[in-house]
Amino acid sequence: MINPRFSMLIKIQQEREEKLQAQFVAAQQFFQQSEQKYQGLANYRTEYIHQSQQQGSAGLQSRQYTQFVSFIGKLDQALLQQGRAVAQAKAAAEQRKQSWLAMQKKRKALELLVERSNMAELQKQLQQDQRNADEFASQQFMRRLFTAEQD
Template identity: 60%
Template sequence: MITGRLSLLIKVQKEREESLQAQFIKAQQAFLQAEAKYQGLANYRTEYIQQSLEQGSSGLGGRQFNQYVNFISKLDQALTQQGRVVQQSRNVAEQRRQSWLKMQTKRKALEKLVEQALLKAQISADKQQQKLADEYALQRFYQQLQLAEQESNF
């Protein structure tokens, strides 16, 4: 029956949906980790600059100043790279979320189709049952009518 095949298809869709959901969760976690790493780098950069300013107020040599500037430059590069990682992981998470939601929509549409097919089958069965009940009642009526006629003929 068609509902049996659709039920099997729904089962497969659910499995795919669960797989896509797991992929989304994993991608979302990767995004959150990348974002936390970015925030950690940004906080470290801010603290490092703060320390540099504090030490600079008591006087710095040219070499030490260049080391601070170079290190801050490397932190900026690391922040830029990590910013790209954050954006990429955000994009991947969003793509995975969209795939998961699409599969969820397909599954729900199939479930609705099965529900409609079952309802249609139930309505058809109810009509058939009512038709049989009507035919039985009509036959009983005719039998009783014939019995009444036979009794009146005696």
């Protein structure tokens, strides 16, 4: 039987662990969304350059070329920013994962401690029961012996 104090501690640990797991899942999803945005931007940049090259083969005016270069520069900046956001999201997800795993480890250690405590208590109770049974058997033997001597 689990001591009520230990039961409450385990319950608190489980709740903390579940909260940290939910935070990890949310951070992981945010990381994946950030990565998808980055890939979308990179694909758009590649497609824009490809289309611009096709249009450019027919000839570009200097104004169009300047706009093209300027827009590619803006896309490159957006990719850099999104790349940083992806790196930060990945680091945050990893940190949340480590926190969750550490809490899981604490909970398992507490459960193991409780299990060992319960086993020690059970062993103690079994030894006490054995002593009681030995004492009872000894008393029975002495009564029979005493009764046999009086007959």
